[in-house]
Amino acid sequence: MNLKHYLPVLQWAPKYSRDQATSDLVAAVIVTVMLIPQSLAYALLAGLPAQVGLYASILPLVVYAVFGTSRTLSVGPVAVVSLMTAAALAPLADMGTPEYIAGAVLIAVMSGLMLTVMGILRLGFLANFLSHPVISGFITASGIVIAASQLKHVFGIQASGHNLWEIAGSLLASLPETNIPTLLVGVGALAFLLWSREFLKPLLVRLGLANRSADIITKTAPILAVVVTTLIAWWLNLDEKGVRLVGEVPAGLPSFTMPTLDMAIWSQLAVSALLISVVGFVESVSVGQTLAAKRRQRIDPDQELIGLGTANLGSGLSGGMPVTGGFSRSVVNFDAGAETPAAGAYTAVGIALATLFLTPAIAWLPQATLAATIIVAVATLIDLPALGRTFRYSRTDFGAMLATIVLTLVHSVEAGIIAGVALSIGLFLYRTSRPHSAVVGRVPGTEHFRNILRHDVELCPKVTFLRVDESLYFANARFLEERVMDLVTREPELTDLVLVCPAVNLVDASALESLEAINERLTDAGVRLHLSEVKGPVMDRLKGTELIRHLGGNVYLSTYEAWQSLTGRTALE
Amino acid sequence: MNLKHYLPVLQWAPKYSRDQATSDLVAAVIVTVMLIPQSLAYALLAGLPAQVGLYASILPLVVYAVFGTSRTLSVGPVAVVSLMTAAALAPLADMGTPEYIAGAVLIAVMSGLMLTVMGILRLGFLANFLSHPVISGFITASGIVIAASQLKHVFGIQASGHNLWEIAGSLLASLPETNIPTLLVGVGALAFLLWSREFLKPLLVRLGLANRSADIITKTAPILAVVVTTLIAWWLNLDEKGVRLVGEVPAGLPSFTMPTLDMAIWSQLAVSALLISVVGFVESVSVGQTLAAKRRQRIDPDQELIGLGTANLGSGLSGGMPVTGGFSRSVVNFDAGAETPAAGAYTAVGIALATLFLTPAIAWLPQATLAATIIVAVATLIDLPALGRTFRYSRTDFGAMLATIVLTLVHSVEAGIIAGVALSIGLFLYRTSRPHSAVVGRVPGTEHFRNILRHDVELCPKVTFLRVDESLYFANARFLEERVMDLVTREPELTDLVLVCPAVNLVDASALESLEAINERLTDAGVRLHLSEVKGPVMDRLKGTELIRHLGGNVYLSTYEAWQSLTGRTALE
Structure with missing residues (x-):
């Protein structure tokens, strides 16, 4: 009983049927196709080499299949957590240096330890303190920051910064150095992705596809953009025209990575790792609960902490970055018919095969294409009407939301989330201190x-x-x-x-x-x-x-x- | 109307009568007699020269008479705030150095600014977040730490430390160097003060004094101990026998002191100044409310913030230390018949006269006597039965109280108070997050x-x-x-x-x-x-x-x- 509680795999694996295996395999193939560009893109967003994103999409998925309670959640790198990772590492080292990569690995390990310990102590309720307006404001603001941060790749220029002002200033300053071939690739990919989001599904339905299949194919559009722009880059030798490509990616499976034991770095990253853990957990649990409710299944938030915690440990120890359950990917997994967490394990096999055999091709992939997929993905996260809704219902909730958004945009993601949580708790206490x-x-x-x-x-x-x-x-x-x-x-x-x-x-x-x-x-x-x-x-x-x-x-x-x-x-x- | 609100002096001064003046003058004389040893003792406790305590008992009293709303509160240095001042300054400079004294002045100024701003913004409700169990536990633990810290003066040895372990270890290590004449003075003063607390009042009543007069005379016993031991020290030349005396105190009124404008020091002391402000305010308001209720008067907590804030500004700018309303002193002021804040202003005149004319005598006062008055004063703060009462009523409240006490004793006063507040808020949120x-x-x-x-x-x-x-x-x-x-x-x-x-x-x-x-x-x-x-x-x-x-x-x-x-x-x- 107790063992089954801590190892949810024991609940479904003994009854695993051939039918389930077929459904899971089909879903895994589709999710793999979708996850390859996402892994690469979120590694880029976090300022990490492409293979770190791939590594984070292998072992964590297998571990989550053993310890997680959601049947359809797809874990891996996600946009908001990748942005937070980049922000946490900025004061520590320069992007792409060995210290920077070691820092990302360490955040994954620390976050894994924190989540696992919170799960064992049944501290899942802590996530409740991220109120709905705060998390919604935070995700909207992060989406804006992420989209802005990717524009440099679309223009082929250098820019930096961790909030909107820094990024905008830096972009404007180097706009004259725009690389036209890069811009063509980037804008082309962006246009294709936006078009496919609006018009591809109706087109496929008109061509006779079932509604669900059309939906799934539409969501894998990024892989098409990746394949096409990679071929163009290789064919036209775009690297010689100044288009930045992903470049050489070491082929082969990840190996065991020992995180640094330098306590000064641990304590420097502790707050960031905690914030990343909580934000990742909240995002993941809300996706998991939404999907579970549709099939009248339940997920156990405390066991989810252990599932995500061990997945992050698995990621860090195999040289990967912090992971959590991603929204779009999990929905595709669900819609494609995944029935058990085994689908996640099969996806891991797919990514492992890509890591073994596709890296020579990936080397030709333009970074502008990845930036375009990120921009289109995060655009769906931005929910400005929520501001109006919240304002009409409650001025105090709106205050917490606005503070989160403004601080995230003009200062940093960490300041935004901390201010939001502190303000919502403070306003609640203030209200109860002057009771009606x-x-x-x-x-x-x-x-x-x-x-x-x-x-x-x-x-x-x-x-x-x-x-x-x-x-x-x-x-x-x-x-x-x-x-x-x-x-x-x-x-x-x-x-x-x-x-x-x-x-x-x-x-x-x-x-x-x-x-x-x-x-x-x-x-x-x-x-x-x-x-x-x-x-x-x-x-x-x-x-x-x-x-x-x-x-x-x-x-x-x-x-x-x-x-x-x-x-x-x-x-x- | 608004001016009267911010300057409570305008409410009582225009109607000030000869009768009230007589009552106030009598109370002022008694409080002055009581305040002289207290000022010296709390300066000693804070690691400051004697005159700093006297300076803190002149201008602040006049300022409070103008801005304060309590008619009987007696402001000046108090035990807990002095201990917190010493703890805040320890990492900054060595006791008694010019930097150390400048630090105490700065804390008074910062605390004055913080309280005044909180008062103008009507943030008095913030003090509510110091829950009763936390403040009671904090005062009990501080009392124990203060009493322990004064034992070195009674034994005439060197010792240091800011929590019970450090102090105890340091005391035991230097116990062999005990100075016997100091010990005789210290234990003698202690015995006299304890005796007078238990037996002096009944004796005076039996000798025919009214109950109230006997009570007041009993509370001024410390001045008798001070006078007698000073005479003995002078007569027997005790300084040559190794008894540490207060030593030379500069005669004359305090002059304007410019606080340092070094922002690094400001930011280093900010948290301490805030804690000192809040603790001092809570202590002062609860004394003020208790006394006001007895005469069916009211005090206004937000205006009290301004009263205490300006009093602290006055203290710092005249070379004094942080001040607040003291319990025993205010009770004596009340019992002796003070009717308006003018009694405080008259007390200030009394202390000013002492600073002008009594400093040659004060030089001969043994530090052991001051330590004995501190120990006897703080003994009344220690309320261990409250632990049992709280335990029986509520385990969570008891948890917050115990954490406050333990951390104050074994770590530091600041850690104790912060942990107490954080824990009471956290436990409240936890309880409301799993509602019945x-x-x-x-x-x-x-x-x-x-x-x-x-x-x-x-x-x-x-x-x-x-x-x-x-x-x-x-x-x-x-x-x-x-x-x-x-x-x-x-x-x-x-x-x-x-x-x-x-x-x-x-x-x-x-x-x-x-x-x-x-x-x-x-x-x-x-x-x-x-x-x-x-x-x-x-x-x-x-x-x-x-x-x-x-x-x-x-x-x-x-x-x-x-x-x-x-x-x-x-x-x-």
């Missing part, structure tokens, strides 16, 4: 009590019913003291105050001290303090405290009971 | 609904009422999705699910997305989603969202209404 509270009265003829300012309700001058709409804890304990004393000062005839508590889900030690202080001050002022509708778990705690022992009044099960007892009126009145 | 939820049923014959596991209630097989006991926000949005889908899977006959929301005080953008997803999935599964008892402010928001437009079911004002409508039963059944 309402004096309530009885809705005539019912046992129901509502806000006297919003509803036409019965009141009793000597008894005030105060409903507090928040858990009572340290951040709002003083607020409650002030609210109650303010009420008492304003109602000189008051003899009884009922604290109506259906929304109080917690009374922590600080709030308990405040309630004791309130009870004492009210007793001094000749007012009895009562409680009503105290939740079971809260009451269990309060029993036996000073507060209940010295409470001026009573604890009532329902507010109506308190109303009957304190005002002497019955339900018939 | 309950399936509820109708209490027979009433309109009241309670947990089916705790109460004997009516149920309906086709309708489930799920009450969620927490605001819905990013940290628990996914939890809700899982809880609802789990319920639906377990009840195949279900046709209607009512989300009972009296405890939902907030639905943020992340939770809205989750509710929309839940509604969609339930609709697919043939179950209608209803809401009941949605709070007014929450409903205002939800109106006009996709959720309400596409809701499978209805929104009911009360759960009973939903019950009647969905089960077709009436109140008479």
